[in-house]
Amino acid sequence: MSTHAEFNKITSGEKITGRPFTVTRETIADFALGSLDFNPLHFDEDYMKEQFGKTKFRGVIMHGMQNFAMITRTLTDWLTPRSGYHRRLETRWLTPVYLGDTITPVATVKRKLETGGSRWIVFEINVTNQKGISVATGEAMAEFADVFPGAPT
Amino acid sequence: MSVLKLEEYENDFWKDVDNRMSWDQIIPGDLRNTKPVSLTQEVISQFAKLIGDDNPLYHDEEYAKSTPYGGIVAPPNIHIVLMFACTDITDWMRSPGTINCGQSWYYNIPARPGDTITMRGSALDKFIKKERLFAVHENVFTNQHGQVICTGRGQTIRPV
Numbered sequence: 001m002s003t004h005a006e007f008n009k010i011t012s013g014e015k016i017t018g019r020p021f022t023v024t025r026e027t028i029a030d031f032a033l034g035s036l037d038f039n040p041l042h043f044d045e046d047y048m049k050e051q052f053g054k055t056k057f058r059g060v061i062m063h064g065m066q067n068f069a070m071i072t073r074t075l076t077d078w079l080t081p082r083s084g085y086h087r088r089l090e091t092r093w094l095t096p097v098y099l100g101d102t103i104t105p106v107a108t109v110k111r112k113l114e115t116g117g118s119r120w121i122v123f124e125i126n127v128t129n130q131k132g133i134s135v136a137t138g139e140a141m142a143e144f145a146d147v148f149p150g151a152p153t
Numbered sequence: 154m155s156v157l158k159l160e161e162y163e164n165d166f167w168k169d170v171d172n173r174m175s176w177d178q179i180i181p182g183d184l185r186n187t188k189p190v191s192l193t194q195e196v197i198s199q200f201a202k203l204i205g206d207d208n209p210l211y212h213d214e215e216y217a218k219s220t221p222y223g224g225i226v227a228p229p230n231i232h233i234v235l236m237f238a239c240t241d242i243t244d245w246m247r248s249p250g251t252i253n254c255g256q257s258w259y260y261n262i263p264a265r266p267g268d269t270i271t272m273r274g275s276a277l278d279k280f281i282k283k284e285r286l287f288a289v290h291e292n293v294f295t296n297q298h299g300q301v302i303c304t305g306r307g308q309t310i311r312p313v
């Protein structure tokens with residue numbers, strides 16, 4: 001199916017729900033090695049008892065970029081079979097994610113747009129924890145181009 | 154240029170803590186010290202697994218060939234590790250207590266196994282809000298052909 005036809009099948013309001021992700025000491029250790037981010041915020045319970053300026057935490061927190069990575073996974077898993085290209089992701093962290101929390105990203109198709117040269121989807125992003133509280137929000141953009149970006153020639 | 158191997162990096166961020174720039178010392182516009190790293194198929198797959206991304210696009214060449222990508226690529230968010238991989242232990246993003254507030258990234262073309270990636274990064278701004286010290290920063294990653302892989306901006310709260 002052509003990229004154009006794939007684009008046409010997508011409907012505004014369509015919701016893409018990612019797989020839930022539960023935070024453990026093991027997922028934090030894995031993410032730290034994968035990202036090379038060994039900030040003690042993610043490991044050291046004693047350090048986390050301190051006051052961080054005006055911020056106080058109740059234990060070690062998940063890497064913010066783990067959140068980002070789960071949103072990316074949700075988008076690329078959905079886009080790749082549709083020949084869509086993940087162009088952009090913008091996120092804001094609203095509240096820390098702690099050990100034992102389960103987060104689930106949802107991307108909602110907000111807008112479909114055709115420009116002179118290409119086709120675009122704008123997504124609204126919301127990541128919630130097991131209590132239904134938003135831990136991150138954002139926006140993403142995908143392109144459905146005739147020529148796939150960076151495709152080998 | 155060095156081949157990226159995750160196990161070779163220092164994992165104690167307290168080391169060299171006194172050699173890192175504090176919020177006071179960060180000069181918006183000044184380039185951070187960086188060095189290029191090259192990506193192998195192994196480190197791409199390892200990165201993707203460790204951050205929890207099992208999409209076969211990053212692990213399975215046969216599958217990846219059947220997609221418009223035409224072969225294994227790095228996940229778009231490979232910049233997560235590239236930022237630390239291209240900087241050294243004295244870079245201020247490693248300061249303990251650095252709190253990430255949010256990021257926005259634009260993806261141009263995918264990084265691929267064999268690519269050598271160069272980072273250009275600096276703070277763009279710093280400000281104080283509700284007694285918190287903020288820095289705004291921007292990074293651009295390019296490949297060995299000078300093509301942009303991705304560009305991104307972020308905000309962090311800096312430790313006092």
